[in-house]
Amino acid sequence: xxxxxxxxxxxxxxxxxxxxxxxxxxxxxxxxxxxxxxxxxxxxxxxxxxxxxxxxxxxxxxxxxxxxxxxxxxxxxxxxxxxxxxxxxxxxxxxxxxxxxxxxxxxxxxxxxxxxxxxxxxxxxxxxxxxxxxxxxxxxxxxxxxxxxxxxxxxxxxxxxxxxxxxxxxxxxxxxxxxxxxxxxxxxxxxxxxxxxxxxxxxxxxxxxxxxxxxxxx
Amino acid sequence: xxxxxxxxxxxxxxxxxxxxxxxxxxxxxxxxxxxxxxxxxxxxxxxxxxxxxxxxxxxxxxxxxxxxxxxxxxxxxxxxxxxxxxxxxxxxxxxxxxxxxxxxxxxxxxxxxxxxxxxxxxxxxxxxxxxxxxxxxxxxxxxxxxxxxxxxxxxxxxxxxxxxxxxxxxxxxxxxxxxxxxxxxxxxxxxxxxxxxxxxxxxxxxxxxxxxxxxxxxxxxxxxxxxxxxxxxxxxxxxxxxxxxxxxxxxxxxxxxxxxxxxxxxxxxxxxxxxxxxxxxxxxxxxxxxxxxxxxxxxxxxxxxxxxxxxxxxxxxxxxxxxxxx
Numbered sequence: 001x002x003x004x005x006x007x008x009x010x011x012x013x014x015x016x017x018x019x020x021x022x023x024x025x026x027x028x029x030x031x032x033x034x035x036x037x038x039x040x041x042x043x044x045x046x047x048x049x050x051x052x053x054x055x056x057x058x059x060x061x062x063x064x065x066x067x068x069x070x071x072x073x074x075x076x077x078x079x080x081x082x083x084x085x086x087x088x089x090x091x092x093x094x095x096x097x098x099x100x101x102x103x104x105x106x107x108x109x110x111x112x113x114x115x116x117x118x119x120x121x122x123x124x125x126x127x128x129x130x131x132x133x134x135x136x137x138x139x140x141x142x143x144x145x146x147x148x149x150x151x152x153x154x155x156x157x158x159x160x161x162x163x164x165x166x167x168x169x170x171x172x173x174x175x176x177x178x179x180x181x182x183x184x185x186x187x188x189x190x191x192x193x194x195x196x197x198x199x200x201x202x203x204x205x206x207x208x209x210x211x212x213x214x215x216x217x218x
Numbered sequence: 219x220x221x222x223x224x225x226x227x228x229x230x231x232x233x234x235x236x237x238x239x240x241x242x243x244x245x246x247x248x249x250x251x252x253x254x255x256x257x258x259x260x261x262x263x264x265x266x267x268x269x270x271x272x273x274x275x276x277x278x279x280x281x282x283x284x285x286x287x288x289x290x291x292x293x294x295x296x297x298x299x300x301x302x303x304x305x306x307x308x309x310x311x312x313x314x315x316x317x318x319x320x321x322x323x324x325x326x327x328x329x330x331x332x333x334x335x336x337x338x339x340x341x342x343x344x345x346x347x348x349x350x351x352x353x354x355x356x357x358x359x360x361x362x363x364x365x366x367x368x369x370x371x372x373x374x375x376x377x378x379x380x381x382x383x384x385x386x387x388x389x390x391x392x393x394x395x396x397x398x399x400x401x402x403x404x405x406x407x408x409x410x411x412x413x414x415x416x417x418x419x420x421x422x423x424x425x426x427x428x429x430x431x432x433x434x435x436x437x438x439x440x441x442x443x444x445x446x447x448x449x450x451x452x453x454x455x456x457x458x459x460x461x462x463x464x465x466x467x468x469x470x471x472x473x474x475x476x477x478x479x480x481x482x483x484x485x486x487x488x489x490x491x492x493x494x495x496x497x498x499x500x501x502x503x504x505x506x507x508x509x510x511x512x513x514x515x516x517x518x519x520x521x522x523x524x525x526x527x528x529x530x531x532x533x534x535x536x537x538x539x540x541x542x543x544x
Contacts, residue, residue: 041303175311
């Protein structure tokens with residue numbers, strides 16, 4: 001069997017640049033639609049939904065790096081994970097800012113009431129708040145400084161993902177087919193991890209041990 | 219006199235020239251670049267859109283209707299928004315689905331059957347219904363249970379005249395409105411999202427209230443398919459879902475009808491569904507609403523009790539606990 005593709009450091013830097021631009025496309029699309037008066041009759045709802053959706057997509061991509069390695073042994077994409085995670089935070093931040101500003105005009109009373117009284121808002125808000133420390137500790141210096149605690153802290157990505165998907169599920173009026181897609185994808189991504197952890201010894205032995213889970217600094 | 223004719227070009231396909239040109243101009247003026255400018259342009263665009271209130275849709279004009287004082291002073295929601303942002307699950311659950319998904323829908327010929335507690339069950343054609351009473355324009359606020367609202371210039375007849383014409387018996391306490399559920403013309407009906415056909419209902423006194431109308435048009439023309447052609451219920455003090463669309467059956471009963479949304483989520487949707495800022499939907503607020511057409515930078519507005527029609531309808535609910543009868 002041919003050796004699996006593994007990019008050189010030059011190739012990797014190009015892959016990162018392309019990925020960076022791709023991840024900005026959803027934002028570019030919104031701006032383009034905005035300039036062409038095409039954000040539907042309810043533009044605030046539209047951009048809120050769109051940024052929320054893309055935060056979820058980025059989160060699912062972030063969480064797919066490890067299962068990819070477990071299933072195929074391909075490990076290099078872990079070097080893209082930080083960028084994907086930060087793009088998740090970027091779209092979640094846009095999503096939250098739209099809610100705070102355009103939707104509620106910083107009416108903190110109304111926002112506090114909304115968060116306290118409506119579970120879908122509460123879980124979405126919690127998911128966003130939990131992602132702040134992860135974004136804040138995503139740089140290499142923090143990874144070095146926090147050592148093993150960094151890994152523990154970043155386990156928060158699992159509750160963030162579950163709450164994020166629940167947020168979507170609870171907000172739809174009736175047709176849950178779209179949030180169901182995220183439920184299934186998340187279940188699959190977490191399922192692979194469980195399977196890998198508790199797989200029979202015979203299968204475990206036939207595979208190479210995983211490379212270190214810590215992302216490389218730099 | 220109004221003659222049915224199949225339009226060879228659909229409402230949805232035409233952007234009025236002035237609007238199109240204004241948009242071009244604006245895009246040029248705004249220039250490309252900063253995100254702020256882009257967002258601002260989206261906000262301003264809507265004001266150019268608001269000027270395009272004449273539909274120029276190619277739909278049949280309704281020539282003979284009288285204006286009424288309802289809705290004086292309200293800013294109309296642009297035609298484009300009224301006809302492109304719709305909840306009509308028979309044509310898909312997305313709000314932009316009904317317009318494209320209803321292109322092949324044929325609202326004529328159309329018959330409506332009147333049955334149940336009436337002296338004589340009968341079937342009326344849509345043209346018969348147009349002749350029951352003089353058509354009137356009613357500019358009403360419409361508040362959706364999802365928290366957005368519009369102001370729509372409906373054309374229709376008071377439901378009360380249709381009911382008198384139907385001659386219900388003394389046993390009739392409620393009216394049930396049943397919508398068409400034709401999987402051939404209505405792709406949404408193929409999915410079991412709701413129990414088809416869509417059923418709505420009113421108490422007899424609600425149905426007889428002068429505010430309640432059977433709408434057959436909007437913006438001076440027959441109803442576009444996505445808005446419930448050829449006829450739909452409009453009950454302006456209730457959440458929008460009470461307004462059954464593309465109605466084929468009107469049934470008078472002595473029991474409260476089990477309506478579609480009550481069946482689908484009895485803890486979230488009630489039979490009465492009166493607009494009420496003090497009773498939240500279990501999952502979201504009903505105290506404020508977003509007026510469609512305002513653009514990106516228009517704040518939410520406060521929702522009014524009975525959608526602002528309390529003077530005309532509050533007496534219908536004297537002594538009722540509106541928290542329980544939501």
